Amino acid sequence: MNKDNEKIQNVVKLLSSLGVNIKKTKSRLEVMHTLPTTVKTANELK
Secondary structure, three states: OOHHHHHHHHHHHHHHHOOOOOOOOOOHHHHHHHOHHHHHHHHHOO
């Protein structure tokens, strides 16, 4: 698994823990456009 996929999986896990349900079929761009702030925050935590 490459780093981009790991980041997306970590974001999905983080959002899931916060009660946000994201379908795995949703594209990375959809997630980033829908939740740009959350994605940025998750990336900054690394």
